[in-house]
Amino acid sequence: MAKKVLKFGGTSVGSIKRILHAAKIIKKEHDNGNKLIVVVSAMAGTTNNLIEHSKGISKKFNKRELDVLLTSGEQVTSALIAGALNDLGVKSKSWLNWQIPIITEGEHSNARIIHMNIKNINDYISSGGIAVVPGFQGVSKSGDITSIGRGGSDATAVAIAKIFQTDSCEIYTDVDGVYSSDPNKIPLAKKIDKISYEEMLELSSLGAKVMQSSAVQSAMMGDIPIQVKSTFTEREGTEIINQDNIDYTKAVTGVAYSKDDAKITLLGVEDKPGVAADVFEPLSRNQINVDMVIQNISTDGKKTDITFTTKRQDSKNAISLIETNKKIKYEKMYMNDKVSKISIVGAGMVATPGITFKMFRSLADANINLLAISTSEIKISVIIDEKFTIDAVKKLHKTFKLD
Amino acid sequence: MAKKVLKFGGTSVGSIKRILHAAKIIKKEHDNGNKLIVVVSAMAGTTNNLIEHSKGISKKFNKRELDVLLTSGEQVTSALIAGALNDLGVKSKSWLNWQIPIITEGEHSNARIIHMNIKNINDYISSGGIAVVPGFQGVSKSGDITSIGRGGSDATAVAIAKIFQTDSCEIYTDVDGVYSSDPNKIPLAKKIDKISYEEMLELSSLGAKVMQSSAVQSAMMGDIPIQVKSTFTEREGTEIINQDNIDYTKAVTGVAYSKDDAKITLLGVEDKPGVAADVFEPLSRNQINVDMVIQNISTDGKKTDITFTTKRQDSKNAISLIETNKKIKYEKMYMNDKVSKISIVGAGMVATPGITFKMFRSLADANINLLAISTSEIKISVIIDEKFTIDAVKKLHKTFKLD
Numbered sequence: 134m135a136k137k138v139l140k141f142g143g144t145s146v147g148s149i150k151r152i153l154h155a156a157k158i159i160k161k162e163h164d165n166g167n168k169l170i171v172v173v174s175a176m177a178g179t180t181n182n183l184i185e186h187s188k189g190i191s192k193k194f195n196k197r198e199l200d201v202l203l204t205s206g207e208q209v210t211s212a213l214i215a216g217a218l219n220d221l222g223v224k225s226k227s228w229l230n231w232q233i234p235i236i237t238e239g240e241h242s243n244a245r246i247i248h249m250n251i252k253n254i255n256d257y258i259s260s261g262g263i264a265v266v267p268g269f270q271g272v273s274k275s276g277d278i279t280s281i282g283r284g285g286s287d288a289t290a291v292a293i294a295k296i297f298q299t300d301s302c303e304i305y306t307d308v309d310g311v312y313s314s315d316p317n318k319i320p321l322a323k324k325i326d327k328i329s330y331e332e333m334l335e336l337s338s339l340g341a342k343v344m345q346s347s348a349v350q351s352a353m354m355g356d357i358p359i360q361v362k363s364t365f366t367e368r369e370g371t372e373i374i375n376q377d378n379i380d381y382t383k384a385v386t387g388v389a390y391s392k393d394d395a396k397i398t399l400l401g402v403e404d405k406p407g408v409a410a411d412v413f414e415p416l417s418r419n420q421i422n423v424d425m426v427i428q429n430i431s432t433d434g435k436k437t438d439i440t441f442t443t444k445r446q447d448s449k450n451a452i453s454l455i456e457t458n459k460k461i462k463y464e465k466m467y468m469n470d471k472v473s474k475i476s477i478v479g480a481g482m483v484a485t486p487g488i489t490f491k492m493f494r495s496l497a498d499a500n501i502n503l504l505a506i507s508t509s510e511i512k513i514s515v516i517i518d519e520k521f522t523i524d525a526v527k528k529l530h531k532t533f534k535l536d
Numbered sequence: 537m538a539k540k541v542l543k544f545g546g547t548s549v550g551s552i553k554r555i556l557h558a559a560k561i562i563k564k565e566h567d568n569g570n571k572l573i574v575v576v577s578a579m580a581g582t583t584n585n586l587i588e589h590s591k592g593i594s595k596k597f598n599k600r601e602l603d604v605l606l607t608s609g610e611q612v613t614s615a616l617i618a619g620a621l622n623d624l625g626v627k628s629k630s631w632l633n634w635q636i637p638i639i640t641e642g643e644h645s646n647a648r649i650i651h652m653n654i655k656n657i658n659d660y661i662s663s664g665g666i667a668v669v670p671g672f673q674g675v676s677k678s679g680d681i682t683s684i685g686r687g688g689s690d691a692t693a694v695a696i697a698k699i700f701q702t703d704s705c706e707i708y709t710d711v712d713g714v715y716s717s718d719p720n721k722i723p724l725a726k727k728i729d730k731i732s733y734e735e736m737l738e739l740s741s742l743g744a745k746v747m748q749s750s751a752v753q754s755a756m757m758g759d760i761p762i763q764v765k766s767t768f769t770e771r772e773g774t775e776i777i778n779q780d781n782i783d784y785t786k787a788v789t790g791v792a793y794s795k796d797d798a799k800i801t802l803l804g805v806e807d808k809p810g811v812a813a814d815v816f817e818p819l820s821r822n823q824i825n826v827d828m829v830i831q832n833i834s835t836d837g838k839k840t841d842i843t844f845t846t847k848r849q850d851s852k853n854a855i856s857l858i859e860t861n862k863k864i865k866y867e868k869m870y871m872n873d874k875v876s877k878i879s880i881v882g883a884g885m886v887a888t889p890g891i892t893f894k895m896f897r898s899l900a901d902a903n904i905n906l907l908a909i910s911t912s913e914i915k916i917s918v919i920i921d922e923k924f925t926i927d928a929v930k931k932l933h934k935t936f937k938l939d
Binding site: 149152153183186187189190191193194195197198199201202204205206208209211212213215216217219220226227229231232276278 | 552555556586589590592593594596597598600601602604605607608609611612614615616618619620622623629630632634635679681
């Protein structure tokens with residue numbers, strides 16, 4: 134008998150049939166004697182529909198009211214799941230965030246959970262009831278509805294696991310775990326049984342859609358073990374846990390790639406304090422996300438080169454912002470918008486010498502040229518010509534024995 | 537400058553375009569210097585969709601959760617209206633029922649509003665803000681979400697008008713007022729400028745869809761004047777007010793009709809106490825609504841005849857319930873399921889002799905036979921062959937000079 138958080142994502146509750154299926158999974162956990170707090174997302178598509186509605190009203194829809202609008206989606210799913218459980222003969226009720234309450238602070242659409250009242254729900258689940266809580270939302274201290282950002286249902290689940298001190302936090306989703314790469318594109322990608330928070334964060338930020346990054350981060354900070362499971366198969370999922378609890382037999386855990394990247398290089402930039410800020414500040418102000426940034430040491434102490442990547446759709450805008458910015462002095466600017474980023478991620482990397490070399494050699498053997506390189510403690514990313522993307526990922530899978 | 541409740545029904549907020557239109561109406565009232573509390577229904581179709589969802593889960597969907605589910609609809613509209621007003625440069629925010637709060641008592645899906653906290657909203661509207669309140673819902677003393685029955689947004693509007701002591705309560709809807717009969721079917725039907733609560737109640741119960749009956753009833757009890765207006769035209773609407781404030785120049789205010797009726801007659805029923813109860817109790821237990829009931833005095837003191845009407849779809853079930861009920865003794869049962877009910881309604885009727893006779897003569901002149909008659913203080917209803925329905929309504933319009 135354990136106290137558990139079970140979280141069901143949008144596709145897992147995306148239709149009446151799927152809600153009935155999720156209710157059966159929950160009932161089975163309940164019949165096994167577990168005390169359950171269930172966290173649900175809005176039905177797949179609902180949040181986007183509501184956002185479309187708000188855009189139809191105004192391009193700058195009031196942020197307070199947007200939270201009132203969007204949180205209705207999870208309210209609907211909570212009622213349907215609780216209703217389905219009652220129909221299966223299990224005591225259950227929905228607990229909206231103001232009913233618990235879940236107190237947040239911070240601005241609308243980007244609030245943080247800071248407190249929950251645990252007594253009532255603890256009493257309820259101890260008496261055999263299943264509490265169903267809408268994810269993604271809370272109330273501010275002043276009593277306004279807030280939301281904690283898209284994908285925030287994961288964050289709700291982790292916060293509940295932490296504050297209620299549950300034995301586990303299980304994320305039911307439409308994939309059966311975290312893979313070494315996207316299994317739809319890379320058939321030889323393998324499911325990972327255990328992955329550290331840090332690795333998961335790197336993979337998430339590199340495009341693995343399994344769990345929302347800020348939820349992984351808060352799980353890491355609270356040392357909450359997460360289990361990612363499929364709602365639709367009975368296969369074992371992936372555990373996201375503390376690195377210390379993983380016995381690394383491999384240096385590399387996964388290979389991620391992002392497409393639609395563009396690489397911009399400024400040659401002969403003055404090498405003095407504040408130059409990088411001058412380049413990137415206007416981009417940030419214009420909502421252009423900069424991913425990799427590489428700056429080499431200047432050879433003569435006067436000039437340096439700066440390379441960075443952005444999403445392809447932002448590249449033209451980035452270039453014109455730099456061109457029109459009088460503050461930035463450079464000799465030449467190059468742009469290549471047909472590049473992709475390939476990253477190998479692995480907490481075992483630190484302890485295994487020669488990984489960097491092995492990666493570069495492997496790609497060189499496949500005749501793939503490296504256009505830029507950036508490394509962190511548990512990740513090595515390279516920029517290559519886009520057309521080699523899948524080849525590179527496959528090659529690295531073989532090199533690091535992930536297949 | 538006045539304090540007003542403006543209520544917008546489902547079709548008036550049935551699309552983004554209509555919400556933007558409603559927001560303009562509200563802004564105009566605000567620009568005229570009025571303090572406004574706006575009550576909104578769910579977007580047309582939303583509540584039915586949610587009910588379909590609940591039925592997909594369970595035929596007996598949990599009532600507490602049904603209220604959580606359905607009230608999401610008005611929450612969405614409240615946010616969209618408040619968002620639209622902000623976009624028009626008007627200070628506005630949504631006030632969900634737990635935020636006010638609106639306290640109810642009674643069972644789920646059929647609760648009654650018993651209390652509202654008025655201070656915060658009064659402060660807000662005095663400071664120039666527009667409060668947007670979702671209709672149809674409240675919270676119980678124990679903090680559960682409740683709903684006050686379908687069409688309950690009207691009741692919310694009336695309750696707010698009463699408790700906040702507003703100067704008016706304006707119901708914006710998809711028709712431009714109350715008509716002497718359904719203007720779509722009876723082109724000579726005329727809009728009524730002023731109608732009493734009692735007349736409106738009779739017309740509502742006879743099928744006029746303009747306003748929910750229990751809302752009219754509570755307006756009557758609180759003596760709250762109601763204005764029914766069209767969201768889509770600028771024509772004057774109908775005032776629903778105290779009978780004392782109406783100068784009756786006509787005895788009859790409107791002619792209502794219902795179709796899909798069935799008439800069942802039991803001949804030779806024992807004339808002793810409890811017989812009617814024996815007949816109707818099983819019908820009621822099986823959710824069969826009985827409309828008109830007519831029982832004549834028995835001629836010999838032993839036997840009597842009972843006639844009643846039900847909806848056509850219930851008639852077969854009603855007959856089999858009577859046939860299989862051993863307690864009911866009767867000689868013969870007749871059923872005619874091709875009948876309709878025609879009613880004339882008018883508070884002026886009481887003071888005008890000969891209305892009954894005039895109605896019967898008028899229908900006789902048109903060769904329409906009366907199959908049953910039932911009268912109340914401000915209404916006379918007759919059952920006729922269904923095929924004469926429209927003819928009868930037109931004829932009565934002319935007879936009572938409603939055209």
